[in-house]
Amino acid sequence: MSVTIKDIAKQCGVGVSTVSRALNNHPDINPQTREMxxxxxxxxxxxxxxxxxxxxxxxxxxxxxxxxxxxNPFFSEMIRIMEMETEKRGYSVILRHVxxxxxxxxxxxxxxxxxxxxxxxxLGGNFTHDGEALKKLGVPYIFSTIxxxxxxxxxxxxxxxxxxxxxxxxxxxxxxxxQQGHRNIAIVTDALHVPSVGQLRFRGYRKALEAHGxxxxxxxxxxxxxxxxxxxxxxxxxxxxxxxxxxxxxxxxFCISDVLAFGVCRAVVERGKRIPLDVSVVGFDGIExxxxxxxxxxxxxxxxxxxxxxxVNLLFDMIQKKAKPKNIIMPAQLLIKESSGTGYRx
Amino acid sequence: MSVTIKDIAKQCGVGVSTVSRALNNHPDINPQTREMxxxxxxxxxxxxxxxxxxxxxxxxxxxxxxxxxxxNPFFSEMIRIMEMETEKRGYSVILRHVxxxxxxxxxxxxxxxxxxxxxxxxLGGNFTHDGEALKKLGVPYIFSTIxxxxxxxxxxxxxxxxxxxxxxxxxxxxxxxxQQGHRNIAIVTDALHVPSVGQLRFRGYRKALEAHGxxxxxxxxxxxxxxxxxxxxxxxxxxxxxxxxxxxxxxxxFCISDVLAFGVCRAVVERGKRIPLDVSVVGFDGIExxxxxxxxxxxxxxxxxxxxxxxVNLLFDMIQKKAKPKNIIMPAQLLIKESSGTGYRx
DNA sequence: CTGAAAGCGCTAACAG
DNA sequence: CTGTTAGCGCTTTCAG
Numbered sequence: 001m002s003v004t005i006k007d008i009a010k011q012c013g014v015g016v017s018t019v020s021r022a023l024n025n026h027p028d029i030n031p032q033t034r035e036m037x038x039x040x041x042x043x044x045x046x047x048x049x050x051x052x053x054x055x056x057x058x059x060x061x062x063x064x065x066x067x068x069x070x071x072n073p074f075f076s077e078m079i080r081i082m083e084m085e086t087e088k089r090g091y092s093v094i095l096r097h098v099x100x101x102x103x104x105x106x107x108x109x110x111x112x113x114x115x116x117x118x119x120x121x122x123l124g125g126n127f128t129h130d131g132e133a134l135k136k137l138g139v140p141y142i143f144s145t146i147x148x149x150x151x152x153x154x155x156x157x158x159x160x161x162x163x164x165x166x167x168x169x170x171x172x173x174x175x176x177x178x179q180q181g182h183r184n185i186a187i188v189t190d191a192l193h194v195p196s197v198g199q200l201r202f203r204g205y206r207k208a209l210e211a212h213g214x215x216x217x218x219x220x221x222x223x224x225x226x227x228x229x230x231x232x233x234x235x236x237x238x239x240x241x242x243x244x245x246x247x248x249x250x251x252x253x254f255c256i257s258d259v260l261a262f263g264v265c266r267a268v269v270e271r272g273k274r275i276p277l278d279v280s281v282v283g284f285d286g287i288e289x290x291x292x293x294x295x296x297x298x299x300x301x302x303x304x305x306x307x308x309x310x311x312v313n314l315l316f317d318m319i320q321k322k323a324k325p326k327n328i329i330m331p332a333q334l335l336i337k338e339s340s341g342t343g344y345r346x
Numbered sequence: 347m348s349v350t351i352k353d354i355a356k357q358c359g360v361g362v363s364t365v366s367r368a369l370n371n372h373p374d375i376n377p378q379t380r381e382m383x384x385x386x387x388x389x390x391x392x393x394x395x396x397x398x399x400x401x402x403x404x405x406x407x408x409x410x411x412x413x414x415x416x417x418n419p420f421f422s423e424m425i426r427i428m429e430m431e432t433e434k435r436g437y438s439v440i441l442r443h444v445x446x447x448x449x450x451x452x453x454x455x456x457x458x459x460x461x462x463x464x465x466x467x468x469l470g471g472n473f474t475h476d477g478e479a480l481k482k483l484g485v486p487y488i489f490s491t492i493x494x495x496x497x498x499x500x501x502x503x504x505x506x507x508x509x510x511x512x513x514x515x516x517x518x519x520x521x522x523x524x525q526q527g528h529r530n531i532a533i534v535t536d537a538l539h540v541p542s543v544g545q546l547r548f549r550g551y552r553k554a555l556e557a558h559g560x561x562x563x564x565x566x567x568x569x570x571x572x573x574x575x576x577x578x579x580x581x582x583x584x585x586x587x588x589x590x591x592x593x594x595x596x597x598x599x600f601c602i603s604d605v606l607a608f609g610v611c612r613a614v615v616e617r618g619k620r621i622p623l624d625v626s627v628v629g630f631d632g633i634e635x636x637x638x639x640x641x642x643x644x645x646x647x648x649x650x651x652x653x654x655x656x657x658v659n660l661l662f663d664m665i666q667k668k669a670k671p672k673n674i675i676m677p678a679q680l681l682i683k684e685s686s687g688t689g690y691r692x
Numbered sequence: 693c694t695g696a697a698a699g700c701g702c703t704a705a706c707a708g
Numbered sequence: 709c710t711g712t713t714a715g716c717g718c719t720t721t722c723a724g
Contacts, residue, residue: 055718367709
């Protein structure tokens with residue numbers, strides 16, 4: 001069908017292996033021969049078939065980055081940095097987004113077999129994986145920004161994991177709201193019933209309330225569940241509308257993602273309330289969009305750059321057997337911007 | 347290394363071809379044999395190696411969707427619908443994002459060879475392609491939302507293309523601003539020197555000014571160029587800051603993308619001006635985020651759903667030889683929301 | 693330094 | 709219905 005390595009070999013009057021050597025910058029080749037071959041390759045527009053290469057190759061120097069929920073802008077920056085860091089080490093990255101109903105571990109498994117991967121990074125998603133399936137992967141893997149996947153694990157079974165302390169960061173954020181005078185604080189969260197950041201951040205919320213002796217009210221909790229993706233503006237919007245109409249006494253919203261928070265803000269404003277005069281809104285993640293919102297969003301910032309770097313670092317250390325899987329907790333930072341302030345004390 | 351089709355064959359006491367048939371739902375196989383084989387496959391956790399499959403297969407029933415500038419949220423929705431439409435037809439989609447410095451046609455070329463693609467969709471990017479390289483692809487291809495790539499082409503060389511009438515849509519948007527009384531209208535655009543939507547939308551801007559006898563002032567044009575991605579909030583922000591400080595008389599901004607517009611809005615507000623009382627801002631694309639912004643963004647909406655559908659439709663017609671490449675223009679719609687209004691008349 | 697030859701794991705004729 | 713066999717395009721020994 002199209003031009004192959006054989007055609008090039010014939011046209012150059014050399015063997016296919018010589019062409020292969022030229023292609024792969026092998027040292028064992030006469031520079032002149034290489035130059036000649038490369039010239040023909042350029043003229044022909046020949047591109048080697050990766051399927052064939054990977055099929056044959058035993059090693060690859062590449063990682064896969066499997067992202068669940070790629071539309072979440074929080075991941076964009078992380079992906080960018082992880083790609084950069086990986087390429088800096090001479091490795092290439094295979095980026096794949098897996099949809100909500102796909103099994104990322106299964107995808108990882110095929111990829112390892114096809115592309116002879118050296119390691120895998122899982123970004124996003126809940127932690128509900130089959131330990132056996134993970135072990136079968138046969139290469140080091142690491143979870144990033146998925147919460148503490150090792151919560152109930154003993155040291156030997158530790159899974160490589162990088163995340164902020166979701167519980168503590170959320171507790172601080174809600175504590176801040178309470179200190180501002182808020183008492184009727186709603187939370188917009190996700191996936192309370194499965195191990196997830198939603199669950200962890202919710203726990204932080206409860207802890208803060210408890211610490212201040214504020215009774216927990218289930219009616220102020222909204223668990224989003226529309227659509228396949230949960231971290232969306234419409235979901236935040238719906239949450240706040242519903243919460244506000246049932247509980248107009250709410251003066252603050254803690255949202256487990258910035259994207260949800262934008263939806264919440266819009267609903268608050270449409271209800272004729274002012275931010276932050278009447279209602280405070282706090283998000284989570286610290287994405288760029290928040291700084292261009294009006295008002296700028298108060299949020300719990302995850303240190304994306306360092307998290308991305310640490311993730312890649314640890315994975316490479318594991319690949320080189322310099323490290324065992326471990327749990328790394330990064331510091332999150334509450335950034336007080338314009339969407340929050342002193343609570344209404346009616 | 348890991349379990350292959352041979353292992354399965356051996357374990358089942360059948361030939362590899364039988365396993366292959368079971369795997370591919372071939373009709374020529376005893377249902378019981380298939381069941382038995384599938385059971386072993388499940389138990390073993392065997393996953394066929396796609397590289398090997400594609401290497402051998404002559405056909406694939408798949409398309410590639412090559413996206414330039416994947417971080418632009420405008421594309422997310424288009425991608426979603428295109429994937430849906432394609433799968434509805436029993437084809438699968440290979441989604442690849444190509445970075446600013448990659449050549450999407452080269453990527454397409456490798457993909458065609460590796461994956462035996464049936465067709466290609468190019469999403470985003472400028473139109474500066476080598477016609478020869480495109481022809482070499484050997485399969486039908488289509489450009490979507492990249493502007494009128496056929497502007498200076500005669501009918502025979504027509505390239506399949508779907509876009510809104512960027513010039514006319516922009517003209518209408520600016521015309522609207524003028525009718526609202528605005529006279530000092532700035533434009534935040536991109537890539538004026540190359541064939542691109544930036545250029546087309548800029549042309550619409552000029553046309554509107556001319557039609558109303560408003561002199562064109564180059565000082566009110568800002569061409570973003572920071573970073574590899576141009577359609578970003580920081581770029582919009584910088585543009586508006588710079589424009590407003592040099593020309594405080596500006597009362598309206600026309601931005602060639604919504605994302606730029608958000609940056610502009612933030613800069614306007616920080617300058618102590620109110621939207622839309624003092625300054626109007628109009629975007630382009632009609633992304634969801636605009637409806638959750640405060641104020642809701644006035645924008646030129648591209649009919650994403652229909653564009654996505656038409657793109658897939660035309661490509662399939664071309665694959666089935668039912669249609670030749672053609673140029674399809676879709677209607678854009680000016681959505682007047684909250685970020686624009688009567689101009690300040692000093 | 694270079695060529696010949698042996699597969700990588702799978703599919704697709706081709707005979708049974 | 710099923711097994712045998714010949715490659716898909718490439719990399720990689722192994723001899724020169």
